[in-house]
Amino acid sequence: MKDKALTLLVEHKFAELRTLLTSLNAADLATLLSEFPESLLPVVFRILPKELASETFVEMDAESKEHLIKAFSDLELQTVLEQLFIDDTVDIIEEMPASLVKRILINTDKEKRAVINEVLNYPKNSAGSVMTTEYVNLRKDMTVKDAFTRIRRIGVNKETIYTCYVTDESKILLGIVTAKALMLASPDDLIENIMETNIISSNTHDSAKDVVKLIEKYDFLAIPVTDNEHRLVGIITFDDAMDIIKEQTDDEFMKMAAVAPLEDSYLKTPVLTHAKKRILWLLFLMVSATFTGIIITKYENGLSALLISFIPMLMSTGGNGGSQSSAIIIRCLATGEVKLRDFWHVMFKELKIGLIAGVTLAVANAARLWILNAVYYHVPGGLGKEMIVVGISLIGTVVIAKLLGCMLPMLAKKINLDPALFASPIITTLVDTISVFLYFNIAVSVF
């Protein structure tokens, strides 16, 4: 496909190329064009039908967009921008350097520019900043027939026509009419009589994350966004919600691994940015880990080589046990499956899980030591003391790890910090220190 398209382009067979490219949809076309040399992109865009050109433009990555905007004439830029939905234009503006933003805004018509500026002013990640202002609004005294006429007239340029919004003169949201209700109603029915008035809506300042949860919960195609006076200012559609979910999950994953969230894709992010996103956490954790080192130096002379050899195993088990709990609780807090009021329920549950896991590991370790002694050490009387010291340390470490793993993310949430702060790396480092300290104290008191 790529080679064929390139050949047609080089041979100037533009009509054929146009036919070939228009057989694709925007997402696929953008993927294909991302493999073209950037210098050829403007020519390709010039031969595309303008709607497809705009849709494809939205799907390109930031770098190609920048290149294209620079290469477009003002008229071409206007044509592309004219076809874009407000929320897509806002997204593009947020990605572009200041000089290009100026050019984009100059080439947008006045009315649209006012709306864009308004949306740009909402706080980052608020419902207002991700909504689109292009929806179909109806009046309650319209008939179903009137509504169809209106949808036919203005619907083409709206992000969705499947949920229409009934507002009064001052834009107060009165009800919602789905296209399904319209299609199943008779032409003379009044909108007032078929609209749904039990509306679930969001506020411009709500976090986009929470609004997306509503869309997920109620299987909405779109959710209305209103201002503090309950006036309808925009909507968030399910496909934008899906994009937000994906971004959010990406961020959560990065946080779980102690990486600051990336703004761009992995491959497009430069090495230095990657390094910056990771070094701060590594430094912080490195310094924290020195405490464990200090404890080891303080005690190690009193202990046998055999007892020292258990340290990595104890540290690793504590770290892993704590990571398990913290990962589960952080995820459950994010999805709302576990609430802060479940604190004691969760703590008690993790205590029991910790005890079961700890005892199992202690028994497994005792068995390993028994075999090791029979095959290798041949200490008369066996390694009973070691079994007890390591066993008790294992149980204590796993229980403490599980309790910290669920407690810290919940406490973080309680004081409005991000629970993901207490993901695997922090919990591991913390539990390491505690487990080594616990182990040495038990060992010293027994031997």
Next chain:
Amino acid sequence: MKDKALTLLVEHKFAELRTLLTSLNAADLATLLSEFPESLLPVVFRILPKELASETFVEMDAESKEHLIKAFSDLELQTVLEQLFIDDTVDIIEEMPASLVKRILINTDKEKRAVINEVLNYPKNSAGSVMTTEYVNLRKDMTVKDAFTRIRRIGVNKETIYTCYVTDESKILLGIVTAKALMLASPDDLIENIMETNIISSNTHDSAKDVVKLIEKYDFLAIPVTDNEHRLVGIITFDDAMDIIKEQTDDEFMKMAAVAPLEDSYLKTPVLTHAKKRILWLLFLMVSATFTGIIITKYENGLSALLISFIPMLMSTGGNGGSQSSAIIIRCLATGEVKLRDFWHVMFKELKIGLIAGVTLAVANAARLWILNAVYYHVPGGLGKEMIVVGISLIGTVVIAKLLGCMLPMLAKKINLDPALFASPIITTLVDTISVFLYFNIAVSVF
């Protein structure tokens, strides 16, 4: 709300209760009812309008569903099942114990039962097993007016009427018509002329995960599912896709923390099941960590207490550095952002990131040692040798950790294993052993 509803129920004010409950939508009603004593649920369901009753039933958790099915008379069960979509019925059947499944199937009408059995036979997590068979199909020689008539007649019971499917006599999928196209067309247009023939569809045996990616990519409301002869057998809608994404993300999170995926919610899963899902990994990792212990015992006599105190810091830094890379790569492989063909690109990138991070940490550590010596140790000539040994070990450890962290998930994918196998816990354990080994060898050769 809960107290008011309960009071009305106890006082037998059923008409008022019905009015109160029908003001809620199914998702909220299910949340409310989940706080009711289970024994009262059947009475509540009896007074609900049958459509709301069915929709609410779908939203309840498995335990309450089971209780309700047991309490329903056959006629009541039939009424609820009649209103359910096929995919919801299949989901319920998969959750229920065998005895109840029998009762459910007996109370489903014959035609629906046949379809349910067919869907149940598709492999787990395949497109066929999650699709719904309730869609609107049209013929290509219909007019738009005919189509509207058909949608009005059969649309009420279909999962979506916003995407209609044009099939021939043998159910071969010919095209797609959106409700938008129908609403914008004139009544006498032929379906043939307004249908989209450039169809993106999925096969019943495709993995549901991949099909969901298509829905995300193209912002589809629904995607058709066809059999090997290109006959349309069902559709997957965007709301089911959102549910699948959520389940999948939950599983990914659990895997990242070395927990086997849970089938039920955290709070509903019994302690023993939780423990089982975690112990196997903990045991495996515990045994792996003993290798690090063996290495430490072998070398520790030759090293000063100061040099031993660096071990936890090195292990922790290596583990964290590796976790960062593996988490990023696992996520990028899952979303398709990084492909196997990017292997060398990724490796080279991580090598450079590892070098930058390693050198930064080595310099930070040298500074820490310099201060430590000035304040505490006062070794004449400083801790130059320690700075060099620990510094080189840090750089080596971080670079190896980063390379393993991206290499192992990609190799796993290459041989069709789950990349998440090489998430943080395994990488940490592996890097621990390597970093300690590296450190001792460098230390022994310098001192």
